[in-house]
Amino acid sequence: MGALLEEATEILRSRGGRMTNQRKRILESLELLGSHPSADEIFAFVSQSDPTLNLSTVYRTLRWLEQEGLVSARHFHFDEDRRTDRFDAASPIDHHHFICTECKSVIEFDNRLIGEVKNQFSRQTNCWVQSVSVVLYGLCPNCQK
Amino acid sequence: MGALLEEATEILRSRGGRMTNQRKRILESLELLGSHPSADEIFAFVSQSDPTLNLSTVYRTLRWLEQEGLVSARHFHFDEDRRTDRFDAASPIDHHHFICTECKSVIEFDNRLIGEVKNQFSRQTNCWVQSVSVVLYGLCPNCQK
DNA sequence: GTTTTTATTGCAAATGATTTGCAATAATTT
DNA sequence: AAATTATTGCAAATCATTTGCAATAAAAAC
Ligand SMILES: [Mn+2]
Ligand SMILES: [Mn+2]
Ligand SMILES: [Zn+2]
Ligand SMILES: [Zn+2]
Numbered sequence: 334m335g336a337l338l339e340e341a342t343e344i345l346r347s348r349g350g351r352m353t354n355q356r357k358r359i360l361e362s363l364e365l366l367g368s369h370p371s372a373d374e375i376f377a378f379v380s381q382s383d384p385t386l387n388l389s390t391v392y393r394t395l396r397w398l399e400q401e402g403l404v405s406a407r408h409f410h411f412d413e414d415r416r417t418d419r420f421d422a423a424s425p426i427d428h429h430h431f432i433c434t435e436c437k438s439v440i441e442f443d444n445r446l447i448g449e450v451k452n453q454f455s456r457q458t459n460c461w462v463q464s465v466s467v468v469l470y471g472l473c474p475n476c477q478k
Numbered sequence: 479m480g481a482l483l484e485e486a487t488e489i490l491r492s493r494g495g496r497m498t499n500q501r502k503r504i505l506e507s508l509e510l511l512g513s514h515p516s517a518d519e520i521f522a523f524v525s526q527s528d529p530t531l532n533l534s535t536v537y538r539t540l541r542w543l544e545q546e547g548l549v550s551a552r553h554f555h556f557d558e559d560r561r562t563d564r565f566d567a568a569s570p571i572d573h574h575h576f577i578c579t580e581c582k583s584v585i586e587f588d589n590r591l592i593g594e595v596k597n598q599f600s601r602q603t604n605c606w607v608q609s610v611s612v613v614l615y616g617l618c619p620n621c622q623k
Numbered sequence: 624g625t626t627t628t629t630a631t632t633g634c635a636a637a638t639g640a641t642t643t644g645c646a647a648t649a650a651t652t653t
Numbered sequence: 654a655a656a657t658t659a660t661t662g663c664a665a666a667t668c669a670t671t672t673g674c675a676a677t678a679a680a681a682a683c
Contacts, residue, residue, distance in 0.1 A: 349651090349658095349659080350659075350660090351649085351650050351651070351658095351659055351660065352650085353649080353650070353659090353660065353661080354649095355660085355661075356660090371640095372640085372641080373640085385661095385662080386661095386662090387661070387662045387663070388641090388662095389641085389642075389643085389661085389662075389663085390660080390661060390662075392640090392641060392642070393642090393660085393661085396641095396642090406560075407555065408553050408555060408560070408561075410552065410553060410611070415551075415553070415563075416561050416639075416640060416641095416669080416670085417639090417640070418560075418640080418641085431599065431603070431605055431607070433605070434608070440603060440605065442599055442602075442603075444595045444598060444599070446591045446594055446595050446598075447595060449591055450589045450591050450592060450595075450612070451614060453589060453591075454576065454587055454589070454614060457587075458576070458585060458587075458618075458619070459619045460576055460578070460585065460614075460616050460617065460618050460619065461616045461617045461622055462576070462614045462615070462616040463579070463615050463616040463617070464614070464615045464616070465612070465613070465614050465615075466555070466611075466612070466613045466614075466615070467595070467610070467611070467612050468610070468611045469596065469599060469605075469607045469609070469610050469611075470607070470608050470609045470610075470611070471605050471606045471607040471608040471609070472605065472606045472608070473603075473605050474603070474604045474605065477606055494629095494630080494680095495630075495631090496629095496630055496631065496678085496679045496680065497679085498630090498631065498632080498678080498679070499678095500631085500632075501631090516669095517669080517670080518669085530632095530633080531632095531633090532632070532633045532634070533633095533670090534632085534633075534634085534670085534671075534672085535631080535632060535633075537669090537670060537671070538631085538632085538671090541670095541671090561640080561641085561668075561669060561670095562668090562669065563669080563670085
């Protein structure tokens with residue numbers, strides 16, 4: 334079903350890897366949980382159905398997915414929660430984030446102007462820009478009162 | 479001399495704080511080192527002239543400066559070096575960063591279009607955007623070939 | 624200038640997130 | 654079914670940063 338699971342399985346195969354139960358469950362949870370879960374959150378979720386799962390397996394799987402480009406890890410630099418990686422299952426590139434500093438909700442967005450920013454910078458500096466990360470911090474409508 | 483030191487001293491005064499030797503040196507080094515040093519780098523630098531300085535003093539000073547808005551802490555999410563905070567002495571707002579993933583050099587820039595991105599997002603979502611962080615990753619001219 | 628007050632420091636131990644070594648386990652191959 | 658070896662669970666390690674506390678030193682009061 335999940336596109337992530339399928340793609341991961343294929344890559345796994347092509348490398349002599351093994352599709353284990355825990356990997357399946359972790360991949361699955363990445364799609365179910367959706368909005369940028371931390372390793373711990375994934376662990377808590379999968380543990381419900383498989384209490385023997387170990388947190389380091391979660392990390393190992395996530396890091397592997399990251400290397401394969403199927404997932405990206407980001408710090409959403411909150412007031413507190415600064416050093417917790419959050420994992421983004423959806424197309425790692427081509428989208429950006431707004432974070433409500435109050436309720437911690439995340440809104441994904443894109444804007445053609447960002448490509449323009451990138452181009453202008455490249456032109457002016459002769460740097461080759463590979464990726465762009467834009468994060469807006471503020472208050473969502475709910476939290477503005 | 480340093481604008482940072484002056485501003486910090488003033489704030490300190492207004493709070494019944496004390497301008498110690500170690501604080502002076504740390505502030506000083508922030509201006510001297512310039513480009514986004516880590517706590518460790520600041521510590522190493524100041525230690526040369528004051529070998530009794532302690533790393534936790536560096537952290538405490540930096541965190542205090544951050545709270546006062548004189549400095550901002552950021553993770554520049556390199557391939558490795560992911561969980562090290564780097565401290566930005568220059569006007570925390572109103573500038574953005576390009577990072578060469580090869581030589582780790584940082585170029586600061588700004589672009590009026592970024593304000594536009596922010597405005598468009600606000601208009602479309604009714605979110606109130608307080609700050610924007612843009613980071614470009616890529617290769618500087620030197621590291622390209 | 625000396626004494627008093629208390630903000631700040633150094634040090635060592637704690638923290639939190641993540642990683643790692645290794646023997647046990649379980650997917651694949653044969 | 655047996656052999657092979659990628660992957661796991663577990664415990665210990667790591668890394669950056671924070672914290673408690675007694676000792677130190679700014680600034681205030683004498
Ligand atoms: Mn996302
Ligand atoms: Mn900067
Ligand atoms: Zn909110
Ligand atoms: Zn470079």
